[in-house]
């Protein structure tokens with residue numbers, strides 16, 4: 001491994017885990033890195049094409065079993081997220097939303113028929129999924145959601161809207177969370193159902209290589225079997241978020257590592273005042289502090305991954321990882337940018353792109369403040385949410 005593996009973590013991975021990581025790294029080097037700066041600048045990404053390639057490699061719903069999914073370990077999935085996000089957080093988001101949110105919801109809460117219908121094509125990337133929890137007026141507080149599902153005979157009728165939904169503009173199916181007379185329930189909604197419209201959200205300054213949309217549900221009539229039968233209450237979507245947050249804990253490490261690798265290479269070759277930038281004590285202090293934070297984040301990700309594989313990972317532990325790793329990755333990206341000087345703001349280098357992306361990652365899947373509140377509640381036994 002590189003000089004950045006200060007604690008010799010590489011041998012803590014199994015041979016199989018290292019192989020999976022290296023295969024994903026090669027795919028990313030080949031198919032994503034050469035193009036991602038352009039996708040980012042243009043605010044476009046060939047998401048369907050990428051999904052099929054990721055599907056071929058078994059990356060979609062990778063940690064799920066059956067229905068064409070790879071049945072890999074949580075650590076292997078985490079390593080895949082790390083390599084994907086080392087290229088771009090938006091590309092990792094495509095995989096996270098497909099596998100950990102949309103597919104996981106159907107796999108965990110769906111009927112056998114729903115699983116047979118949706119999971120195999122989603123695992124190959126033929127079908128794209130999205131996950132609609134956030135609404136224009138309800139983000140951190142999904143319990144207040146306004147989207148309603150009411151019974152009409154055997155059918156369900158959905159009304160409302162979802163906002164900031166990754167993959168929505170190209171999705172074939174949306175997992176939509178709505179309030180019913182019996183509390184929150186989930187629905188697998190084919191996006192071509194009459195009354196469903198998706199509009200792309202443009203002018204994002206972050207996660208530009210990811211498609212984000214608004215979904216409007218205008219009296220959308222669904223058969224009874226569109227409801228996910230095992231999803232009862234808000235804890236169902238929250239359990240999906242725990243899955244996805246685990247991937248983010250690893251992904252953020254990838255973005256930070258890419259920033260630091262880029263910066264080390266830059267600082268050792270760029271000369272000012274007759275010596276490489278890396279030779280100045282002030283630069284080395286920055287590099288050392290960032291490398292220490294990176295390795296701590298890696299250790300945390302690996303520990304949480306091992307807990308997940310042992311079936312012992314608790315939601316507030318994932319909050320520790322999400323809060324720390326995204327916050328530190330963002331700090332690393334911003335600090336790296338200073339070392340690159342003017343080149344730090346150029347799209348020729350990945351550093352500011354990562355920093356801008358991490359602003360979204362800091363906000364979605366629970367903001368930093370929400371994770372602080374989750375950890376605070378665990379520490380004190382007191383809920384300070386409202």
Ligand SMILES: Cc1cc2nc3c(=O)[nH]c(=O)nc-3n(C[C@H](O)[C@H](O)[C@H](O)COP(=O)(O)OP(=O)(O)OC[C@H]3O[C@@H](n4cnc5c(N)ncnc54)[C@H](O)[C@@H]3O)c2cc1C
Nearest residue numbers: 131132133134139140164165166207360364365367369385
């Ligand atoms: C690029 C992108 C992609 C996304 N993809 C998806 C997706 O696929 N599916 C989906 O459902 N959602 C998605 N989201 C939405 C995301 O999950 C929400 O933006 C997030 O939950 C925060 O909600 P909000 O933006 O409404 O902010 P708000 O909830 O309005 O919060 C604004 C600020 O207030 C703070 N705050 C809120 N409540 C409290 C409190 N009790 N105490 C202290 N501070 C508080 C927050 O931490 C934040 O700093 C995406 C967002 C982005 C940016």
